[in-house]
Amino acid sequence: MPLGRREFLRAAGGVGATLAVSALGGCGDDDALTFFFQANPAEADGRQRVIDEFTREHPDIRVRTLLSGPDPTQQMLTFCAGGKCPDVLMAWEQTYAGLADRGVLLDLNTMLDRDPAFAADLRSSGTAALYDTFAFEGGQYALPEQWSGNFLFCNRRMFDRAGLRLPGRWEDAWSFTEFLDICRALTARDRSGEVRRWGFVDTWVPHYSAGLFAVNNGAEWASPRTVPDRCDFAGDAFIEGVQFYADLANRYHVAPSPADQQSISAMDLFTQGRAALAMGGHWRYRTFSEAEDLDFDVTALPAGAVGGGSRSNIGTTGLAISADSRRKEQAWEFLKFAAGPVGQAVIAETGLFVPVRNPAVRSSGFAAAHSDIHNLDILVDGPARSAPLPVTVQWPRIDALMDRYIGRVLRGAAPATSLADRLAPEADEVLRNR
Numbered sequence: 001m002p003l004g005r006r007e008f009l010r011a012a013g014g015v016g017a018t019l020a021v022s023a024l025g026g027c028g029d030d031d032a033l034t035f036f037f038q039a040n041p042a043e044a045d046g047r048q049r050v051i052d053e054f055t056r057e058h059p060d061i062r063v064r065t066l067l068s069g070p071d072p073t074q075q076m077l078t079f080c081a082g083g084k085c086p087d088v089l090m091a092w093e094q095t096y097a098g099l100a101d102r103g104v105l106l107d108l109n110t111m112l113d114r115d116p117a118f119a120a121d122l123r124s125s126g127t128a129a130l131y132d133t134f135a136f137e138g139g140q141y142a143l144p145e146q147w148s149g150n151f152l153f154c155n156r157r158m159f160d161r162a163g164l165r166l167p168g169r170w171e172d173a174w175s176f177t178e179f180l181d182i183c184r185a186l187t188a189r190d191r192s193g194e195v196r197r198w199g200f201v202d203t204w205v206p207h208y209s210a211g212l213f214a215v216n217n218g219a220e221w222a223s224p225r226t227v228p229d230r231c232d233f234a235g236d237a238f239i240e241g242v243q244f245y246a247d248l249a250n251r252y253h254v255a256p257s258p259a260d261q262q263s264i265s266a267m268d269l270f271t272q273g274r275a276a277l278a279m280g281g282h283w284r285y286r287t288f289s290e291a292e293d294l295d296f297d298v299t300a301l302p303a304g305a306v307g308g309g310s311r312s313n314i315g316t317t318g319l320a321i322s323a324d325s326r327r328k329e330q331a332w333e334f335l336k337f338a339a340g341p342v343g344q345a346v347i348a349e350t351g352l353f354v355p356v357r358n359p360a361v362r363s364s365g366f367a368a369a370h371s372d373i374h375n376l377d378i379l380v381d382g383p384a385r386s387a388p389l390p391v392t393v394q395w396p397r398i399d400a401l402m403d404r405y406i407g408r409v410l411r412g413a414a415p416a417t418s419l420a421d422r423l424a425p426e427a428d429e430v431l432r433n434r
Contacts, residue, residue: 036086038068046352085322091142107139127383142318146353149312173310179302183254186276199254201266203280207406214241217304234424243416250412
């Protein structure tokens with residue numbers, strides 16, 4: 001994740017067999033609508049299904065796909081600086097604000113105001129917080145297409161053998177104390193004391209994961225949500241949540257330390273049955289479902305002192321339109337389709353993403369695509385149980401500071417109380433001096 005969620009901005013590594021990818025120089029050379037996005041092969045095939053359905057309904061609009069490299073934000077800027085900005089752009093919740101601030105993205109309110117029925121349907125059929133994530137300084141710069149928040153994957157066989165329960169809803173989450181006890185019970189060591197199985201592993205970005213544990217301890221990332229001027233990194237709830245997360249590896253030894261993971265990834269630990277719980281988002285589902293002899297389910301993250309269950313994070317991608325597009329009307333038709341009932345139904349049936357429209361995520365197609373999941377409410381209710389991440393053009397700098405200072409805590413090189421002295425004042429200065 002060069003900016004924001006690193007796991008989501010990873011290199012594509014290939015494309016699906018049916019996906020046609022154009023080179024940089026091909027943008028804008030004909031009358032096709034250009035669609036720029038990032039995806040692994042399976043995700044690319046899923047997106048192609050949406051494109052195929054769209055072209056069946058709109059045979060007069062051809063779509064040319066452009067697959068991103070490892071740094072999509074920089075690639076988009078390069079496209080647009082050269083006068084060849086794609087018509088439709090994939091947007092990430094933590095990086096789109098910089099593009100909007102530079103005038104790269106069209107304010108979609110210009111389209112929504114002309115289409116009040118569609119605008120009303122978006123709001124009534126979706127989760128408002130997901131749409132608000134792409135609202136910046138009075139503009140609406142993308143329509144969300146999927147939810148990518150974090151939760152826990154659980155090895156069901158290990159839990160059954162130990163006689164341990166899995167919460168089926170966010171409201172029923174374990175407390176931090178219960179979570180630690182379960183991790184201890186499911187961590188196994190050999191006679192020499194070497195760990196054979198970890199209670200917990202993390203497949204997300206560690207400093208964000210630590211922050212999400214803090215959020216589940218009653219903290220917030222920053223205030224206000226959009227264009228914040230202060231962070232919550234010095235608050236007791238944030239510090240205690242980060243320290244608890246760090247202690248899982250450094251004090252309680254129920255999770256691998258960064259050094260432990262130098263030889264094997266957290267993903268491999270879970271797929272090989274060497275970890276009972278894995279933190280991650282739905283983007284991990286396909287890998288886990290294809291792993292041999294892995295019987296898993298999903299459950300909520302643990303909650304600290306705050307009552308009422310736990311929260312995920314609002315991880316989401318959306319679709320935006322280039323401000324310089326010569327095909328704005330065609331691009332708007334594509335956005336309406338992808339964010340509308342038909343496109344979202346296709347997304348639901350692929351099982352690759354969690355759609356943002358409530359009818360789609362509660363559909364029989366989505367359930368069928370996740371027939372091995374018992375606790376489907378974790379996915380269905382995830383968007384509504386998600387805490388927003390701040391929207392600011394300064395977030396890449398905040399991300400770098402978090403990586404530096406929270407990273408020291410996670411390595412055991414400093415206590416979480418150090419965040420109040422270093423991370424908090426530096427982050428506040430960045431936010432105040434935009």
